[in-house]
Amino acid sequence: MVNIGSLWQYLALHSTLSGDSTNTNNTANNLAKMGLAAYTLPALPYAYDALEPHISAQIMELHHARHHQAYVTNLNKALESHVAAVAAGDVAAQIALQQVVKFNGGGHINHSLFWKNLAPAGSEDASVAQAKGLVAEIEKTWGSFDGFKTAFSAALMGIQGSGWGWLVKEAGNGAGLRIVTTKDQDPVVGGDVPVFGVDMWEHAYYLQYLNGKAAYVENIWNVINWRTAEERFAGRSEEKTEL
Amino acid sequence: MSSTLLRTVPALRGALRASGAPKAAGAMASTSFVRGKATLPDLPYDYGALEPHISGKIMELHHAKHHQTYVNGLNSALQTIGEAESKGDFTKAATVAPLLNFHGGGHINHSLFWENLAPASGEGGGEPDGALKKAIDSDFGSFDTFRAQMNTALAGIQGSGWAWLVKDKAAGTLGLVTRANQDPVSGPYVPLLGIDAWEHAYYLQYENRKAEYFDAIWNVVNWKTVAGRFEKT
Missing domain, CATH: 3.55.40.20 (Iron/manganese superoxide dismutase, C-terminal domain)
Known part of the structure; x- marks a missing residue:
């Protein structure tokens, strides 16, 4: 759904976007063209096995490198689509994307907070x-x-x-x-x-x-x-x- | 020990009868046949029977621990509600409603789930036929389209929940619904096939590769059970 007033914006935007938005690099490039930085997975402030025996290294690695990464990737994709929908004046698409942004943006925020509020048992920070x-x-x-x-x-x-x-x-x-x-x-x-x-x-x-x-x-x-x-x-x- | 086990193991049934087995009978009375209490149903197959698509360890924990916890939580909620009701304390009864929904839903959903699965070497897998196939073709276009839509619905669940193939009682048509957490399918919908997400x-x-699980589960869907539910409604 494109309204006339924003049609030129819509066309200008789409002419500069790379085709395959499922590719993470393209998503980052597209966000950059829109003047937005892509979110990235923060490094853990400790090693994957640092919370053992209370949280296993296997859990930490999957949780950080897979689950958190998926929230970051899907947040960037959703934001890219959202910016395009704003440019296109497509309110319905913007509304449909709100829950996707909330879920994946929330996943990124929550995990980023979580990693930093954990510390190896017995360390000074854990006291x-x-x-x-x-x-x-x-x-x-x-x-x-x-x-x-x-x-x-x-x-x-x-x-x-x-x-x-x-x-x-x-x-x-x-x-x-x-x-x-x-x-x-x-x-x-x-x-x-x-x-x-x-x-x-x-x-x-x-x-x-x-x-x-x-x-x-x-x-x-x-x-x-x-x-x-x-x-x-x-x-x-x-x-x-x-x- | 349930009627299912007794039906499928005639030797055991005979042994129980022959020995008089007062201890076993007592155990049965207390675990399975107390009126008004929910009980854990036996699986209609062994824990390892759905391998390699669902591991025996998953099945055992899922049935013996998770489902059992829902059964216990349901009975506890029902007891609390009953006691509150007998004292006229409806506020108390109302505060337990979310637990009744969660644990009651968990018990219903898992009971349906076990029955709509079967070993790939037996009834599991393949495609539906007969009236159910016709309805799926008519309401989804094709079986493959239905399966793709169900997988999309499963992948789209944010958090814990279930996806269901349902029949709309009023319209008579098939549809897909998802439910959060353990919310059971209700209202105009009759659950035909549920997948636990x-x-x-x-x-x-x-692990995190849930799309692989959603692909594999189709190898162990019991279409005979699903067709039975479809034809009953």
Whole structure:
């Protein structure tokens, strides 16, 4: 559907686009011609086996190199199509693409946050001592740190289907802490700051824990990066602009 | 131990009868035949029977662990609702509704799924014939088009869920629907064929390559069961 006013834009755009948009390089080239940078897979801040024995290297490699890469690839494709639909004045196509952008864009945001809020067990970053300000606020909110862990773990176990559990700092003057869950790849939006997130998709644990997701939830506490959590809580994180 | 097993293993049935087997009978009464309680149905084939398309390990975990968890969750939700109802606490009953939908749906969906699969060496695979084939040709154009559309629907599920070939009771036509998580097929639709697109249904064997699982599953679709459901509605 092309309206007359934007027809020249539409034609100009399409004359410069490479034909095969299923090719990742072409997608990046096409986005570049539209003045947009393609999103890329961020490097993990540790080796694939660094979270063992709590998360196996096999899980980490598939999760990062395959699953996260697929979200990045499909986000770029969706954005390319979206820009073309805007140029063409095709509102129906833009609406149809919103959910694709939300799913794959959410997948990219969520996993990018997740990798950084994990750290090798026993490392300095994985020590709760790195998060003094956050822990004080947690104790104020849930009565005790263990009370928070119990509540957070219960929220994770209560997710029906695929999704994520998050500790967020709420937007606004109160800026209190809250546990939220998001379905599928829905990201935390609306100004709330995700302090840390836990991926509850089966691909995050199944090869190692099978149906025993309670054990995964128990073990994830060993690899939470409390330094990152404290930085996000204190508003010192640069991640928003990096993404 | 269920009626299915007893039907297919006459020697065992005879042995149970001959020995009087009070212990076995007691176990049967408590696990399978308590009125009003959902129970895990036996698979109509061995765990390894769908190999190489679905591994024995996947089938065992999927049936003995995942489906069992839905059965337990359903019974627990029903009990909570029953107790709340008897106290007139309808708020409490209403808060359990999502668990009833999730676990009840999980029980229904998996029960249908096991039956619409069969070993490739037996009833599994091939193409439907008779009235079902005619309906598929008429509503999708061809069997290949139907299969391609079903695979597209499966690949398009964002998160956990199912894709179903359904019959619209009112219109009498066939269609494809997807359902999130364990939402069961309801309303005007009768489920004929369901494919589980949860990661636990394929991940141990296919990992992130879910398109390969969606291709392979057609080798173990039990068209006799699907045709039976079609003709009954």
